[in-house]
Amino acid sequence: MSAHSTPSRRALLQGAAAVPVVGLGLAGCSTEGNRRAASATPTAPVELGPEGEVAKGTTKLFEEQKVVVTRAEDGGLTAYGSVCTHAGCPMNKLEGTTLICSCHGSRFDATTGEVLERPATVPLPEVPVRVEGGRLVAGPAEA
Numbered sequence: 001m002s003a004h005s006t007p008s009r010r011a012l013l014q015g016a017a018a019v020p021v022v023g024l025g026l027a028g029c030s031t032e033g034n035r036r037a038a039s040a041t042p043t044a045p046v047e048l049g050p051e052g053e054v055a056k057g058t059t060k061l062f063e064e065q066k067v068v069v070t071r072a073e074d075g076g077l078t079a080y081g082s083v084c085t086h087a088g089c090p091m092n093k094l095e096g097t098t099l100i101c102s103c104h105g106s107r108f109d110a111t112t113g114e115v116l117e118r119p120a121t122v123p124l125p126e127v128p129v130r131v132e133g134g135r136l137v138a139g140p141a142e143a
């Protein structure tokens, strides 16, 4: 072992310790992100597919349309926007009825929109959903 190895190792460790701090992306934790994400829901009717796409008692994520739809056992439909309210990442993972954000790990109940796990604190926005001519449609009705 040389006398130079200790300082070099220390310098290396100091450098490595600084990397995770930079990588945290703390700007993403602002409430500004929450406000931005809230406006990411459909503002016009969006067709999701045939009515049978979401069977009774199931929940389905429509990634492209950024909507998650649940059909209750009684046939009632509910939908929520699937853009994370923390910093605006579109979510692409649904486990059962839990929507998971891959950016920072927030979890949401897809049947209620409620936050199950932080860092998100704002629930998912509810989106109107209905059946029109045998097709599932999300978003506000056309005027």
Ligand code: FES
Pocket (backbone or CB within 6 Å): 028, 084, 085, 086, 087, 088, 089, 101, 102, 103, 104, 105, 106, 118, 119, 120
């Ligand atoms: S954007 Fe941060 S948890 Fe989803």
